[in-house]
Amino acid sequence: MPGLLDNIPVSDAQRRANDRHRFGxxxxxxxxxCLYLYLFTPVADALDLxxxxxxxxxxxxxxxxxxxxxxxxxxxxxxxxTEHLESADDERLVFVLLLMAAFLSAYYLxxxxxxxxxxxxxxxxxxxxxxxAVTAALxxxxxxxxxxxxxxxxxxxxxxxxAGFLAYWAFFAKQGGGILNLLWLxxxxxxxxxxxxxxxxxxxxxxxxxxxxxxxxxxSALLIIGLALLSEAVDGPVWRIPLxxxxxxxxxxxxxxxxxxxxxxxxxxxxxxxxYLAVFFSPGVIPNxxxxxxxxxxxxxxxxxxxxxxxxxxxxxxxxxxGLALLYLVFWGFAYNWLxxxxxxxxxxxxxxxxxxxxxxxxxxxxxxxASVLLTTLLDLVRYMMFFAGVFHFKVGIWRIxxxxxxxxxxxPWLATNxxxxxxxxxxxxxxxxxxxxxxxxxxRYFKTRSNVRIFVASMAAAGVGNLIWHASERTFMHxxxxxxxxxxxxxxxxxxxxxxxxxVSQIYLLRRRSRRKPWTRDRWFVVDLVAAxxxxxxxxxxxxxxxxxxxxxxxxLFRLFFxxxxxxxx
Amino acid sequence: xxxxxIADLLRTFLQQEFPNQGVALTxxxxxxxxxxxxxxxxxxxxxxLEKAFGIDIARADINGSxxxxxxxxxxxxxxxxxxxxxx
Numbered sequence: 001m002p003g004l005l006d007n008i009p010v011s012d013a014q015r016r017a018n019d020r021h022r023f024g025x026x027x028x029x030x031x032x033x034c035l036y037l038y039l040f041t042p043v044a045d046a047l048d049l050x051x052x053x054x055x056x057x058x059x060x061x062x063x064x065x066x067x068x069x070x071x072x073x074x075x076x077x078x079x080x081x082t083e084h085l086e087s088a089d090d091e092r093l094v095f096v097l098l099l100m101a102a103f104l105s106a107y108y109l110x111x112x113x114x115x116x117x118x119x120x121x122x123x124x125x126x127x128x129x130x131x132x133a134v135t136a137a138l139x140x141x142x143x144x145x146x147x148x149x150x151x152x153x154x155x156x157x158x159x160x161x162x163a164g165f166l167a168y169w170a171f172f173a174k175q176g177g178g179i180l181n182l183l184w185l186x187x188x189x190x191x192x193x194x195x196x197x198x199x200x201x202x203x204x205x206x207x208x209x210x211x212x213x214x215x216x217x218x219x220s221a222l223l224i225i226g227l228a229l230l231s232e233a234v235d236g237p238v239w240r241i242p243l244x245x246x247x248x249x250x251x252x253x254x255x256x257x258x259x260x261x262x263x264x265x266x267x268x269x270x271x272x273x274x275x276y277l278a279v280f281f282s283p284g285v286i287p288n289x290x291x292x293x294x295x296x297x298x299x300x301x302x303x304x305x306x307x308x309x310x311x312x313x314x315x316x317x318x319x320x321x322x323g324l325a326l327l328y329l330v331f332w333g334f335a336y337n338w339l340x341x342x343x344x345x346x347x348x349x350x351x352x353x354x355x356x357x358x359x360x361x362x363x364x365x366x367x368x369x370x371a372s373v374l375l376t377t378l379l380d381l382v383r384y385m386m387f388f389a390g391v392f393h394f395k396v397g398i399w400r401i402x403x404x405x406x407x408x409x410x411x412x413p414w415l416a417t418n419x420x421x422x423x424x425x426x427x428x429x430x431x432x433x434x435x436x437x438x439x440x441x442x443x444x445r446y447f448k449t450r451s452n453v454r455i456f457v458a459s460m461a462a463a464g465v466g467n468l469i470w471h472a473s474e475r476t477f478m479h480x481x482x483x484x485x486x487x488x489x490x491x492x493x494x495x496x497x498x499x500x501x502x503x504x505v506s507q508i509y510l511l512r513r514r515s516r517r518k519p520w521t522r523d524r525w526f527v528v529d530l531v532a533a534x535x536x537x538x539x540x541x542x543x544x545x546x547x548x549x550x551x552x553x554x555x556x557x558l559f560r561l562f563f564x565x566x567x568x569x570x571x
Numbered sequence: 572x573x574x575x576x577i578a579d580l581l582r583t584f585l586q587q588e589f590p591n592q593g594v595a596l597t598x599x600x601x602x603x604x605x606x607x608x609x610x611x612x613x614x615x616x617x618x619x620l621e622k623a624f625g626i627d628i629a630r631a632d633i634n635g636s637x638x639x640x641x642x643x644x645x646x647x648x649x650x651x652x653x654x655x656x657x658x
Contacts, residue, residue, distance in 0.1 A: 008636065260630070264630065264634070266634070440630040443614070507614075511614075511615055
């Protein structure tokens with residue numbers, strides 16, 4: 001049983017015993033990262049090596065839909081929202097080179113310096129990829145969180161002063177010299193240190209006020225979204241949030257988990273600033289930052305997973321995931337196009353395995369058969385799953401080679417025989433976040449005497465409401481803090497409703513069933529497992545009709561198409 | 572209720588609800604590694620603990636220290652029983 005319960009502390013003595021060096025493991029890791037460099041970055045051009053596409057052609061292998069026009073492999077691993085370097089390939093080059101350095105530091109440095117070195121390499125990577133202002137704003141926000149949660153001793157004013165200096169750097173340094181600028185430089189650290197010393201500390205001495213302040217900081221992303229929408233509603237300007245703060249807000253699932261750990265007494269009150277930052281600044285966080293939910297874990301999980309086993313076992317497990325990620329990242333385009341072509345040759349239109357395209361054609365009056373609905377949504381899910389698998393295995397693999405025994409985010413979801421198991425296998429860490437932040441507060445507080453109602457309401461709170469809130473925040477992050485972003489997500493409500501219902505019903509069914517047979521046991525029920533796995537996948541695929549609608553499609557259109565998937569002609 | 576009575580009840584429940592023929596269930600069997608297959612098992616165990624022992628369980632109680640094995644779980648239940656006013 002991974003995750004939720006894996007918060008058993010590991011002592012430094014145990015970690016030291018686990019910290020053994022094996023040169024072969026280091027070479028293997030660097031070799032695999034070099035392969036990433038070769039396939040996804042301009043390294044081959046720079047070193048005058050044959051390009052990946054040329055190499056494959058020379059071997060007489062035909063691999064369509066794998067390479068870009070530049071002869072390198074197209075990749076879904078990207079550094080989001082940057083305009084700093086020339087191309088995504090350059091960004092990947094910077095990232096992988098710094099990852100190599102981070103890996104070597106985490107591998108060879110003494111235990112006391114390992115996590116701090118990962119923080120520093122991550123900050124350097126952010127600096128190079130996003131620029132100093134963005135990095136300073138992000139670090140400033142985290143230092144303020146740290147000061148609010150860990151006010152012990154005399155640290156607080158100093159941490160606040162440093163946050164003030166970073167605030168200057170993030171928001172005023174670009175404005176050049178001048179007296180006013182110097183005043184900001186001197187004034188901001190003093191202002192924040194003074195504010196902390198004479199106001200915040202007093203507030204933190206009052207438990208209800210401290211709780212409210214901390215919750216406000218943790219959920220500031222949601223508060224800001226609410227205020228931005230309110231401003232727009234009263235004809236105010238559309239808010240543009242500085243990227244550094246946006247990156248901070250984007251970590252709200254991880255902040256929420258930190259908050260849960262803090263409330264549950266799992267974070268030492270005197271935790272040092274580097275241990276705090278290690279939860280939020282690690283190389284595995286950086287690629288596809290927008291997929292912030294990929295490891296939304298708090299202090300207890302992240303810290304207790306650091307060198308919790310023999311180091312080389314963790315690194316090798318990371319290499320396995322990075323290898324698997326490579327297969328998905330390289331071949332997903334090839335596999336997806338092959339599948340689409342296969343069904344086209346069979347005379348079934350699957351709309352490029354792209355559900356919004358099917359919806360668009362349906363709205364235009366195109367006759368869409370039940371087989372097309374089922375296959376299009378299923379293939380779209382397969383496309384998505386390959387895309388997810390590549391990026392998530394890559395991210396978890398990075399955490400692991402840096403010494404963290406993180407559970408896979410994505411774990412063969414096609415083996416799930418019910419929706420609850422599917423969700424766990426499809427998005428493990430995201431589900432954990434929803435369970436701790438939305439499911440547990442409902443489950444442990446309401447309907448304690450009525451199990452079914454209790455489970456049903458808690459499931460709807462997590463898979464329906466919590467899931468919707470996260471997706472709405474994701475949308476505003478990606479597309480701007482505008483009412484349109486929120487309205488778009490709210491318009492997809494049937495998806496969250498059907499997902500919540502499916503998960504609630506499967507939980508109640510599993511609790512009530514008498515058979516304790518494990519799925520995929522080789523017995524006469526094996527065929528039932530196969531059918532259950534297909535039905536689970538198909539249901540999850542089908543409800544995505546509501547999740548990614550095409551422009552112009554009404555909710556009624558989507559319901560008609562959804563029912564057509566069941567062979568029902570509605571309307 | 573004594574520790575051993577609590578442990579007996581827990582063992583019966585775990586063996587009945589999560590039969591695991593590959594592993595012998597002793598007081599020190601690692602439940603997290605060798606017994607629960609998914610988080611539903613934890614939810615089911617929480618429902619059982621609340622019903623069978625009449626104790627209140629909070630989110631913070633769901634952790635590796637309390638659920639590690641039958642001995643730890645029965646100790647947790649005994650502690651909670653002491654804290655719960657009878658009647």
